[in-house]
Amino acid sequence: MYQPHFTITPGITKALMSIEAARQTILALPIDIDMLASLRETARLVATHYSTQIEGNRLTQAEVHQILAGTHIPGRERDQTEVRNYYRAIEEVERLAQRPDVPGERDVRRLHGLVMHGKATPTPYRDGQNVIREAATGLIIYMPPEAADVPALMADLMAWIQMEMDRDELPAPIIAAIAHYQFATIHPYYDGNGRTARLLTTLLLHNAGYGLKGIYSLDEYYARNLQGYYRALTVGPSHNYYMGRAEADITGFIAYFCEGMADAFAAVRFQADRAATRGAMDQSGVLRRLDPRQRRLWELLRRQGTATSAEIAANLGLSQRTVVGLCRDWVDNGFLEVHDPSRKNRAYRLAHAFDAK
Structure with missing residues (x-):
């Protein structure tokens, strides 16, 4: 079974403590129903904008809002489709998060179907080799595992997630970070891997009680420091999966992920506190x-x-x-x-x- 290599450093522990403190404070805030709905919708829009922006979508946040409200922008059809599809996938994550069971491989494939085609139909994994190239030079910066190995690697990853969520020994943010890293490393599809990895992360956190009422998004943190995101994912002595990437120490990515999560939770804590103050209810x-x-x-x-x-x-x-x-x-x-x-x-x-x- 998949066995990640990492160390829980003092920095990771500090981030986990910050996450938990913010989580408890946010859950205790008396946010009324109307304000909660508004904050949730804002979080969906932010996640949709930044997660698609990471993959090259050119729409601004204001335009994303307009598109999802029904506006059509001529000449930007592909960007609009990506935004609508991702928003549908977020809605599916929220629905799946209410189930008592840990998400499985079919759920992940359905999320990819929504991301790529706007339909919750499980998509098949890639049937050939793909590579990730540096945009400026065209040089290969990562070569994922061969297509024939992808089904077994994905089954192994999902079995590991199930086992760790059931054991309840590792903190949920660490499980989510590892799931994000390994999904991106396997790269099971030709396209849509990053968006699906981020959706899987969100689903696991919601499932483990870190949903924060659905009013936060981690995607802005990644998008605002995109090079840091890619650097954190790039570990090991070689760009080839079979030459050290699979056994690499991923402490750095876990630290990056947990620090980003702490940052996002702190921002939501401030936002929710203000909303609760404005929306004191009868x-x-x-x-x-x-x-x-x-x-x-x-x-x-x-x-x-x-x-x-x-x-x-x-x-x-x-x-x-x-x-x-x-x-x-x-x-x-x-x-x-x-x-x-x-x-x-x-x-x-x-x-x-x-x-x-």
Whole structure:
């Protein structure tokens, strides 16, 4: 099985502590539903703009907003298609993140299908060799593994992710960083690898409880220091996968990733704090918007703090399968938060906007 080589340095530990402190603060902020929806949409737009910009998309952030609102810009059809496809893929990530299970290989292939074709149809891996060249000189800077090896390498990577998420020993940001690095290293497609790697990273973080209500994006950090991003991905004694890249020490990339995540979380912490201050809410007004099932669950969670899907099903008199779907929707609209993201014992709590004492 895939075995990454790295060391958890003091710098990585410091970044992880910063990430966790910001995470806890953001989750505790009383952001109302309307403000939460606005922040989420902003995060989707930022992620779409910067992740496609990294791959050469020429649209500005303002133009991305216009395109997704329905505007057509003549002569920029390819850029517009990339933006719409990536936005659909982000929406799919948010949907997949509500499932209790760790994402699998088919999920990743479906995300690539959305990125490249706008359809959630699993795409086949490349059937030939590809290389990454320096734009200015045309020199080969990386030669990925042969096509025949890609399926086994991808299966191995996804099995490693499943194992580490289940074991819950490595911090989730480190698992996400390694997944990002190894996906980019395998380079399983001719095109769309970077965008798919960043979507996989986001999905794993959301799945592990680092979704921050869906109001952040790491893509801006990469895009603003693109050479640093590429340098962090370039490790090992050779540009050839089979000549040291596969066994290289990836501590540097993990440090880069965690520092970027800490930076992004700190920025979101500031933004969310301001939003919470501006959007101080009247609790009674929000509660009036709850339907009868939500009111009943609100009372349960106010009494005991958290509840599993089985407990919620018993309380509402519904099947557990129905409750899983309801809880997914309630997390999406800001009524609930995932308290325990584990597959076997997923539990929920009230979003802080509904939990003011």
